[in-house]
Amino acid sequence: MKRRELLQAAGSAALLPSLAQAQDKYPSKPITWICPYAAGGNADSRSRQVAKAMGAILNQTIIIDNKAGAGGNIGTEAIARGKPDGYTIGMGNFAPLAVNHALFKKLNFDPFNDIVPIGLIEKGPLILMVRNDSPYKSVKDIVAAAKANPGKLSYASGGIGGSHHLSGALLEHAAGIDMIHAPYKSGSAGATDLMGGQVNMMFEQMYSAMPAIKGGRLRALAITSKNRSPLLPDLPTMAEQGYAEVEVQNWQGLVGPKGMPADLVKLLNATLNKALQDPEVKEKILSQGNEMGGGTPEQFAALIKAEAPRWGKVVRDAKIEPE
Numbered sequence: 674m675k676r677r678e679l680l681q682a683a684g685s686a687a688l689l690p691s692l693a694q695a696q697d698k699y700p701s702k703p704i705t706w707i708c709p710y711a712a713g714g715n716a717d718s719r720s721r722q723v724a725k726a727m728g729a730i731l732n733q734t735i736i737i738d739n740k741a742g743a744g745g746n747i748g749t750e751a752i753a754r755g756k757p758d759g760y761t762i763g764m765g766n767f768a769p770l771a772v773n774h775a776l777f778k779k780l781n782f783d784p785f786n787d788i789v790p791i792g793l794i795e796k797g798p799l800i801l802m803v804r805n806d807s808p809y810k811s812v813k814d815i816v817a818a819a820k821a822n823p824g825k826l827s828y829a830s831g832g833i834g835g836s837h838h839l840s841g842a843l844l845e846h847a848a849g850i851d852m853i854h855a856p857y858k859s860g861s862a863g864a865t866d867l868m869g870g871q872v873n874m875m876f877e878q879m880y881s882a883m884p885a886i887k888g889g890r891l892r893a894l895a896i897t898s899k900n901r902s903p904l905l906p907d908l909p910t911m912a913e914q915g916y917a918e919v920e921v922q923n924w925q926g927l928v929g930p931k932g933m934p935a936d937l938v939k940l941l942n943a944t945l946n947k948a949l950q951d952p953e954v955k956e957k958i959l960s961q962g963n964e965m966g967g968g969t970p971e972q973f974a975a976l977i978k979a980e981a982p983r984w985g986k987v988v989r990d991a992k993i994e995p996e
Contacts, residue, residue, distance in 0.1 A: 699759050700733040707763030709748025711741040715880060716925060720764050722957055723794060726948035744834055745769035746780060753787035757932035765928030768835060770977050775985035776834040776995055789929045790973040791938055792945040793966035795958050796922040798898035799840050799876040802891045804868060812895050812914040815874060819850035827853040829863030829875040833996050836923040839984060840876035840897055842991040847918040878923060880961035897921040904962045926966060926973050942970050
């Protein structure tokens with residue numbers, strides 16, 4: 674795996690000079706990177722980290738423009754409506770690219786035709802957690818309690834249709850149980866109420882969950898990745914506890930508007946791959962328990978294509994509607 678990563682990085686670096694020659698007038702001015710979420714969150718901080726590294730490679734400033742709202746739809750629409758000249762790019766996320774087409778009755782952009790995938794940045798698992806004094810010590814305990822008390826147990830989320838919510842909906846479907854979904858304005862707000870005892874459990878992003886777990890305030894029961902995390906090697910996966918269907922990765926990557934020339938997409942993809950090898954960027958991603966991205970635009974497009982029907986089915990089966 675390491676050899677493949679090195680070869681990929683070397684190939685991307687070798688590609689940069691030739692592509693830069695082909696695009697010798699690009700970039701001749703600052704690039705705008707649209708983040709479809711508010712400042713201060715993970716999508717924002719990752720956008721800034723990667724944009725800084727890419728800007729250094731391109732020798733040009735990349736400006737972050739936060740356009741939050743409607744589950745990421747507002748910012749993603751702004752990316753889709755941008756000129757395809759490489760000066761409007763942005764963060765493409767799990768929800769607006771793979772979930773919201775089924776969640777919202779109307780989108781002002783087509784996530785499959787108006788957006789050009791440039792490259793995957795990262796994937797991140799979630800952790801099912803309860804209060805440290807909770808009687809539930811395993812997923813089996815939760816399922817047994819939920820079956821004994823239908824519609825009584827509650828799980829928090831960072832909002833309707835997000836990965837927190839969909840993970841809970843998947844567990845309900847896989848286990849044949851009925852629980853109460855308690856949506857909050859953010860994942861951190863939901864975790865706060867979990868620690869306060871207002872809800873019974875929560876699927877939370879690993880990077881957000883780790884401090885409370887390490888501090889002994891919350892107990893981790895399972896992780897939604899295919900394999901165990903090296904940061905929590907004793908924590909079993911949902912599959913190990915009998916629920917392989919509850920495999921969830923919250924991913925994000927670099928995208929642009931449709932119509933971008935192929936050589937420009939290649940240049941930005943090569944730049945992204947090189948930026949992901951920056952020691953600081955790599956450390957930020959891996960230290961949160963996330964999986965490094967990279968690869969080709971086609972591989973990122975294939976991920977989106979595979980994820981969209983899966984999450985569309987979850988939304989329809991659970992009859993999830995936007996707030």
